[in-house]
Amino acid sequence: MLTEVIHEMLTDRQLFLLQLLVNDYVVSAEPVGSRSIAKREDVTFSPATIRNELADLEEMGYLEKTHLSSGRVPSEKGYRFYVDHLLSPALLSDDELGNIRHAYHERLSETEELIRVTAKILSEFTNYTAIMLGPELLEMKLKHIQMVKLNQNQAVLIIVTDTGHVENRVVAIPKSINADDIEKIVNILNDKLNMVPLYQLQSRLNAEISGVLREHVRDYKRVMTLLNNSLTISDPEQIFYSGKNNMLAQPEFQDVDKIIPLLDVLEGKELIRELMSMPSNGLHIRIGRENKLNGIEDCSLITTTYSVGGEHLGTVAVIGPKRMAYPRVITLIDMVSKLLTENLNKQERHDR
Amino acid sequence: MLTEVIHEMLTDRQLFLLQLLVNDYVVSAEPVGSRSIAKREDVTFSPATIRNELADLEEMGYLEKTHLSSGRVPSEKGYRFYVDHLLSPALLSDDELGNIRHAYHERLSETEELIRVTAKILSEFTNYTAIMLGPELLEMKLKHIQMVKLNQNQAVLIIVTDTGHVENRVVAIPKSINADDIEKIVNILNDKLNMVPLYQLQSRLNAEISGVLREHVRDYKRVMTLLNNSLTISDPEQIFYSGKNNMLAQPEFQDVDKIIPLLDVLEGKELIRELMSMPSNGLHIRIGRENKLNGIEDCSLITTTYSVGGEHLGTVAVIGPKRMAYPRVITLIDMVSKLLTENLNKQERHDR
DNA sequence: TGTTAGCACTCGTTCTTCCTGAGTGCTAAT
DNA sequence: ATTAGCACTCAGGAAGAACGAGTGCTAACA
Numbered sequence: 001m002l003t004e005v006i007h008e009m010l011t012d013r014q015l016f017l018l019q020l021l022v023n024d025y026v027v028s029a030e031p032v033g034s035r036s037i038a039k040r041e042d043v044t045f046s047p048a049t050i051r052n053e054l055a056d057l058e059e060m061g062y063l064e065k066t067h068l069s070s071g072r073v074p075s076e077k078g079y080r081f082y083v084d085h086l087l088s089p090a091l092l093s094d095d096e097l098g099n100i101r102h103a104y105h106e107r108l109s110e111t112e113e114l115i116r117v118t119a120k121i122l123s124e125f126t127n128y129t130a131i132m133l134g135p136e137l138l139e140m141k142l143k144h145i146q147m148v149k150l151n152q153n154q155a156v157l158i159i160v161t162d163t164g165h166v167e168n169r170v171v172a173i174p175k176s177i178n179a180d181d182i183e184k185i186v187n188i189l190n191d192k193l194n195m196v197p198l199y200q201l202q203s204r205l206n207a208e209i210s211g212v213l214r215e216h217v218r219d220y221k222r223v224m225t226l227l228n229n230s231l232t233i234s235d236p237e238q239i240f241y242s243g244k245n246n247m248l249a250q251p252e253f254q255d256v257d258k259i260i261p262l263l264d265v266l267e268g269k270e271l272i273r274e275l276m277s278m279p280s281n282g283l284h285i286r287i288g289r290e291n292k293l294n295g296i297e298d299c300s301l302i303t304t305t306y307s308v309g310g311e312h313l314g315t316v317a318v319i320g321p322k323r324m325a326y327p328r329v330i331t332l333i334d335m336v337s338k339l340l341t342e343n344l345n346k347q348e349r350h351d352r
Numbered sequence: 353m354l355t356e357v358i359h360e361m362l363t364d365r366q367l368f369l370l371q372l373l374v375n376d377y378v379v380s381a382e383p384v385g386s387r388s389i390a391k392r393e394d395v396t397f398s399p400a401t402i403r404n405e406l407a408d409l410e411e412m413g414y415l416e417k418t419h420l421s422s423g424r425v426p427s428e429k430g431y432r433f434y435v436d437h438l439l440s441p442a443l444l445s446d447d448e449l450g451n452i453r454h455a456y457h458e459r460l461s462e463t464e465e466l467i468r469v470t471a472k473i474l475s476e477f478t479n480y481t482a483i484m485l486g487p488e489l490l491e492m493k494l495k496h497i498q499m500v501k502l503n504q505n506q507a508v509l510i511i512v513t514d515t516g517h518v519e520n521r522v523v524a525i526p527k528s529i530n531a532d533d534i535e536k537i538v539n540i541l542n543d544k545l546n547m548v549p550l551y552q553l554q555s556r557l558n559a560e561i562s563g564v565l566r567e568h569v570r571d572y573k574r575v576m577t578l579l580n581n582s583l584t585i586s587d588p589e590q591i592f593y594s595g596k597n598n599m600l601a602q603p604e605f606q607d608v609d610k611i612i613p614l615l616d617v618l619e620g621k622e623l624i625r626e627l628m629s630m631p632s633n634g635l636h637i638r639i640g641r642e643n644k645l646n647g648i649e650d651c652s653l654i655t656t657t658y659s660v661g662g663e664h665l666g667t668v669a670v671i672g673p674k675r676m677a678y679p680r681v682i683t684l685i686d687m688v689s690k691l692l693t694e695n696l697n698k699q700e701r702h703d704r
Numbered sequence: 705t706g707t708t709a710g711c712a713c714t715c716g717t718t719c720t721t722c723c724t725g726a727g728t729g730c731t732a733a734t
Numbered sequence: 735a736t737t738a739g740c741a742c743t744c745a746g747g748a749a750g751a752a753c754g755a756g757t758g759c760t761a762a763c764a
Contacts, residue, residue, distance in 0.1 A: 033727050048737050051728070069728045069743040110522045144500040148512045156516050160500045164508050166520040170462045245615050248608060256606050263597050385756050400708050403757070421714040421757045 009060060013045075017053050018062055019086040022074050026323050029251045031071030076288045076322070079300070083285055083326055090327035092335075096125065104339055111135065111163055111344065116240055118316065118340045123243025126329050128320030129266060133275060134238030135163055135313045138199035145189045147182050149173070155182070157230045162195065171230050176219040185223060188212055201231045239272060252298055252321050265295035266319070278303045280312050283334060288322045300324045304337045308344040316340070361412060365397075369405050370414055371438040374426050378675050381603045383423030428640045428674070431652070435637055435678055442679035444687075448477065456691055463487065463515055463696065468592055470668065470692045475595025478681050480672030481618065485627060486590030487665045490551035492517060497541045499534050501525070507534065509582045514547065523582050528571040537575060540564055553583045591624060604650055604673050617647035618671070630655045632664050635686060640674045652676045656689045660696040668692070 010018075017037065024032045034050040037043055043050075054072050057063045062078035065071070074082065092100075103121050104114075115132050122130035140161035149155045150170070159167040173182070192209050193201060205227055214220045244266060253259050265271055274293045278284050278301075286301040296319070303317040316337045318329050362370075369389065376384045386402040389395055395402075406424050409415045414430035417423070426434065444452075455473055456466075467484050474482035492513035501507045502522070511519040525534070544561050545553060557579055566572045596618060605611050617623055626645045630636050630653075638653040648671070655669040668689045670681050 031727085035726080046737050048739090049735085052736090055729075065728085067727095067744060069726080070745080071727060143502060146498060146500075146510075148496040148498075150495060150512075150514065150516050154516065156512050156518060158498075158510060158512070158518060160502075160508050160510070160520075162502065164502050164506065164522045166508060166510060166518060168512075168518040170516045245612060245619075248612050248615070254608050256600060256608065256611070259608070259611070260597065260600050263600070267597075383756085387755080398708050400710090401706085404707090407758080417757085419715060419756095421755080422716080423756060 014053055014057055015086065017050065018057060018074075018078065018082065021054075021063070021072060022078065022082045022086070025073060026325055029323060031066055031073050033071035036071075074323075076290070079287045079322060079326075080290075083287065087327055087330070089331045089334075090325070092331060100125070100335070100339070104343060111165070112238070114340060114343055115238075115314070116242075118336050119240045119242035122316070122318055122332060122336055123246060125332050126318055126320065126325070127243070127246050127249070128318050128324065128329065129244055129246055130240075130242045131266075131271070131275065131317045131319065132240040132242075133272070133315040133317075134240065135165070136237065137161075137165070137167070137233055139197055140165060141195045141197050142193050142201065143195070145186060145193065147171075147186050149179065149182070159198070161198065167233070169230055171226060174219060174222045174226070176222065181217055181219075181223075184216055185213065185227075188216065189227075198233050201233070202228065205231060237272060237276070241266075247320075250321050252323065258298075261295050262299075265293065271296070271319075274301075275303065275315055275317055278315065278317075280305055280315075283330065285326070285330075298322055300326075302326075302329050302333055304333050306337045306340045306344065308341065313344070366405055366409055367438065369402065370409060370426075370430065370434065373406075373415070373424060374430065374434045374438070377425060378677055381675060383418055383425050385423035388423075426675075428642070431639045431674060431678075432642075435639065439679055439682070441686075442677070442683045444683060452477070452687070452691070456695060463517070464590070466692060466695055467590075467666070468594075470688050471592045471594035474668070474670055474684060474688055475598060477684050478670055478672065478677070479595070479598050479601070480670050480676070480681065481596055481598055482592075482594045483623070483627065483669045483671065484592040484594075485624070485667040485669075486592065487515060487517070488589065489513075489517070489519070489585055491549060493547045493549050494545050494553065495547070497538060497545065499523075499538050501531065501534065511550070513550065519585070521582055523578060526571060526574045526578070528574065533569055533571075533575075536568055537565065537579075540568065541579075550585050553585070554580065557583060589624065589628070593619075599672075602673050604675065610650075613647050614651075617645065623648070623671075626653075627655065627667055627669055630667065630669075632657055632667075635682065637678070637682075650674055652678075654678075654681050654685055656685055658689045658693045658696065660693065665696070 020037060020040070020043075021032050024036070034047040034054060037050050038045070038047040054063060057078075058065070058072065061075055062081055063072040064075045064078075066073060100121055103117055112134065115134055119130045119132045140163050142159060143162045144158075144160040146158040146160070147155045148158065153172055153175075154170055155173050156168050157171050161167070188209065189205075192212070193204060196204055205224075210220075210224060213223060217223055244263065247253050247262060247266070248259060253262060270293055274291060278286075283302070283304045286303075288300065289297050291297075291299070291301055298321060299319050300322050301317060301319050302324075303315055305312055305315055307313050316333055318333055320329070372389060372392070372395070373384050376388070386399040386406060389402050390397070390399040406415060409430075410417065410424065414427060414433060415424040416427045416430075418425060452473055455469055464486065467486055471482040471484045492515050494511060495514045496512040498510040498512070499507045500510065505525055505527075506522055507525050508520050509523050513519070540561065544564070545556060548556055557576075562572075562576060565575060569575055596615065599605050599614060599618070600611060605614060622645055626643060630638075635654070635656045638655075640652065641649050643649075643651070643653055650673060651671055652674050653669060653671050654676075655667055657664055657667050659665050668685055670685055672681070
């Protein structure tokens, strides 16, 4: 790969050095000097030569110095180039592969559990933070609706989706409505709304169903406001975190003043929005300021997606320092998202 | 209060000084010296006198020095004495009172939501971390059980409790069992298990119900293992955190090496066990090493409980540094737990 | 006898100063 | 084109000085 002319300006040796330097910096977290590069067995030329090359790479914007006489550190452009052209996926040891597969063999029944396990594996094997966006609630389709009366005034409204997800909320039941009414209402809803995506529930209710209800049910008005209130799906995403505290172990975040804003951003809604705005297929990497979001300028975000039956279901993300073990994370996130997809489809296959 | 002889060994002036010193240290987080105490308006005697008194208090074990010539800091014994004898509950400003009451007026429908709001208020108004243990699932009683078929092989089992809580799990349905069977099973379960506490479900199933099932249902064996698996309530507690990151702002946890173990403990199961082991009524304070749990030696834990209809429901806890604003936290936790109880009982009252 | 002023002493903190070592760029020789 | 050599830079650590907030103790005082 190195022998091809990838970028018109860079010689093979420069490519080689850039790759070496990034690899080195990723593990050491210290600026890399010419001497330490020259010490490597596979480097035949002298520190002086390396200095010349590194100076050129710096001039072209791939490297930076932390101060006038320091070693070099990759710039964002450098990372970007590395990620785009110099990266070869990491290999996992048999041990690790075994452990990962093992974790999936435990239980493949519940979607949520599967996602949670995936997040945990990702964060534990990368030592960074994993964030998973679950299947979008709004895209799920209604499988069954049910009302269970708790007492004179309250009932639980239960919505089961085609994926087996269960939403529920407590609703106040007006005195004017009795058990028979409720049964009637629920029957109508189940009849008319079967397999309707949740985001359409409300509009369908008001368009098609209100008429039917008016005919068959007493106190039609109250029922409608009740249903309107409870069929609003407010929380559009399920979010699973794992390894939030892993960030604290990274040398770039030893300073408490950096940790607090970072953790705040990590848990904040903006990050989720950012994640949702990522392209919805394939693997994507955002390095440092490529994330428009404030507070994670020193972080990189790697995302991919998982799906079932070809349908986009959710997002898998790893966030870590810019100085990230990209090859390893890429391999892991790719593997894990495929395993997740695979397991979800295994469930699905049973269906038909 | 000060004029009574509370502790045979301590003079009124010593009590006064101890109280002053703790109050001061709680806000400043710096060892308190004789001079700074003497500066206060309500202190009429000189630094030298204060030094003598503080030396006595130190001898008796209520105070400590961080080094030979430093100011004094309360010892755990000092905090304990302060908490037991010197504390007067803090007053909240009308503004704060208003805000708190306002937060509760929003929605009083869902138990979980109510608990979550309470945790948020506590952490925001104390600037420490709030942990709430929700109603013990196992104590809840079964209100309704339901199975919704998702596809050929899977169904969702839904358990609704008397409190409106909904548990659900995906179960695999053996081919030998059809929709009619399921309906029969569910009807039997609803009939026999109504208002049975969740922790009894399994034993009741095996004792009383297995016989009935054997008579009415095909493939009795598979059904029993299926039910046995899914009626095991694994997660005995609902836990709500709020303000986990507030700890990071405390001066005693500026050091990253202290933060990591602290956050780990905070999220760990041992702490929850510790919380559950607290006496189940009234307000309780554990200072520093009084918590047997490793990792929170420098923290204090204040807990109380909330209930509905006189029945113990769950635990409210605030964890912060030993150097905690005890009066304020006590006032807040007390107030908030009462508001929570009140609101829960308001729901309850509707029932009868 | 309890209180206080005075004083010597301790020790953490901060500010310098100095030194070292790892790094650089540049120049001249190979 | 490469490299040895050299002067230069700069972060980081060590050593020391000065500071100041605190102490305990003693002696004087009301």
